[in-house]
Amino acid sequence: MKISLICGGPSLERGISLNSARSVLDHLSSERIEIVPFYLDAKKNAYRISARELYSNTPSDFDFKLERAGKPLNDRQFARELKETDIVFPAMHGPYGEDGGIQSFLETRGIPFVGSGSRACKAAFDKFDANERIRKEGFFTLPSALLKIYGTDHREIVQTFFDEREITRAVVKPATGGSSIGVFSVSTPEAALRAARTLFGKRMDTRVVIEPFAEGAEFTCIVLQNRFGIPVALPPTEMEMDYSEHQIFDFRKKYLPTRHVAYHCPPRFDDSAIERIQAQAEQLFSLFDMRDFARFDGWILQNGNIWFCDFNTISGMEQNSFFFQQASRVGMTHHDVLRYIVANACKRHGIDLPATDRKRSGNRKAVSVLFGGPTSERQVSLMSGTNVWLKLRGSDRYEPHPYLLDIDGSVWKLPYASAFPRKKTRKISSIRSALRWTSLSAVHPSYSTLCTAARERTERCRRSSRNTARFSTAPVKPPRGSA
Structure with a gap:
């Protein structure tokens, strides 16, 4: 093939x-x-x-x-x-x-x-239009204002938006941007106008969105479409960071090493919040008529509402991405989840996918892959080591096992799901807490039921017709200690 x-x-x-x-x-x-x-x-x-x-x-x-x-x-x-x-x-x-x-x-x-069709992609891509659509369908949304590159009323729109809503902090971003590129945090109408002019001047977009800054906890959730065509949400990931002094979860924090962000998968939210995030993500997947897989970014606000602010029809799939991180939490390897979405796409098109050839002989040579350490290059070592381990996993001759050398000299044998921490965690030793969770079986109260709940949701959806009418968006309690 x-x-x-x-x-x-x-x-x-x-x-x-x-x-x-x-x-x-x-x-x-x-x-x-x-x-x-x-x-x-x-x-x-x-x-x-x-x-x-x-x-x-x-x-x-x-x-x-x-x-x-x-x-x-x-x-x-x-x-x-x-x-x-x-x-x-x-x-x-x-x-x-x-x-x-x-x-x-x-x-x-x-x-x-593989993936969603052109109509679904177009409908979900523009942040302003997508926000308006889900608002009309009954989902909670924050208000937003739209500036167009050749508009002559920018100042009036921005000033009115700030005044009517008594905004003290806002976010200015391209309507069709991604990876938080070109996103500004501002506190005055004048600063918002300057940010918009910068985006227009650099031709980053022809439309700019202004929103109130969201107060609460940020999350992202992967949704996979199962073999029956039903969307099933994976365990969400919570992003923990300090949002003071106009900090935001920007491109650098997403993709470059930093000590200012920690990730929690499953999140620290209560069970009802996690279930509501997953349910609404699945509903949005169906609403936009997406296929195979997608990622939904959002917030649990301090007032308890859930707001989905960004829809990604092709989730990032870098080695330690949210996509693979969340899949690993339900027992899927990188190979498993990629093959799964390709298999579903092939089934939709009537294409035969060859049977997997990843059967391993019982006499492979064990290889220990050690990475981490106390130096300033430990993040580089982490990425290099997990890359080597993944490459060797595809070998018929070797059976690799990943080990983390902690900053205090301790060595940890990593289960698959703990071997892919986002490289931006505040400390590499944060893996230790995940390992303690794994090795002592002190499982997050939601994790043990996630797979069962996903199967139950799938079965319920199979028995009932797809509902893309108005959806329930009752508030949930925000997590303790939210930003």
């Missing part, structure tokens, strides 16, 4: 796309499945590349090489090459990847692909 893998694209999230594509290549490629990578540059020119070339460090490396040695494919050639494979896996984020662009290209040419 051959799977086309599309990455890159014109958005500022191109680097994240490369990381996602590498994960797909690493964990789906096998003797029976060949991954055929394609790279789209900033002008949406398509290039067929080798698997080896996919490991170029950055989009700039690709652009440098392809500008000198590559030959772009025109649309007809690109479509022909894609049709020579069995199915396409788009791994692009942002414009053209999640706005319905690449999906429309594939649909009009009859090319099967």
Whole structure:
């Protein structure tokens, strides 16, 4: 079987796309499945590349090489090459990847692909429009204002928005941005106008959204579509950080090492809050008619309301992403969850997915992979070590076991679900608390019931018709110690 893998694209999230594509290549490629990578540059020119070339460090490396040695494919050639494979896996984020662009290209040419269709992507992509849609469907939303690049009434709109709602802190962001790129925290109408002018001036978007700053606890939740076509939410992840002095969960905190964010999966919320987050995420998945998988970002506000503020039809799939982190909490490896969504997409298109060939002999040689340590490079070691461990897991000769060297010299043998902490945790020793939770079986009260609850929700959905009318959004209690 051959799977086309599309990455890159014109958005500022191109680097994240490369990381996602590498994960797909690493964990789906096998003797029976060949991954055929394609790279789209900033002008949406398509290039067929080798698997080896996919490991170029950055989009700039690709652009440098392809500008000198590559030959772009025109649309007809690109479509022909894609049709020579069995199915396409788009791994692009942002414009053209999640706005319905690449999906429309594939649909009009009859090319099967993994993920949501063009209409669902387009409907969920624009933050202002999506917020208005879910508000009309009965979900709780925060008020927002929209500025258009050629509008002449920006000052009046912003001043009125601040005055009528007595806003003391607001967020200014591109309507179609991602990865928190170009997001500003402001406290005055003048600062909001300056932020909007900056976004317009850099051509980051033609539409800018202004919202009150959300007070509460931030979370994200992955939803998978099961073999019956029913959405099932995974255990959400809570982001714990200090939001004072205009700090936000921005691109740097999401993707670069920092000591200012801690992650909790399952979250520290009470059971009813977790269940309501999962239920509403599943409802939103159905409302937008999404397919296969998606990620929903949101807040539990201090007044108890749940607000979903961002919808990602192609979740980031870097090695330690929320996607893999949450899947591991219900017993799925990287390979398992990727194969699962591809299998469902293949079933939808009537394509036979080869049986897995990952059977292991009983005489593999044990290999201990040690990483971490007390130095300032321990985060680099963590990423390198888990990467080595994952690569060796695909071997027929070796049986790797991950071990963490803690900052105090202790060595911990890691279960799968604890081997992928987000690299931005405040301290690498935060893994210790997760391990204590694992080794002492002091399981979070929600975790032991998550799989059962997911199965029960699936069965209930099978017995009842899909409901995309108004949904219940009764408040829940906010977590203790929320920001």
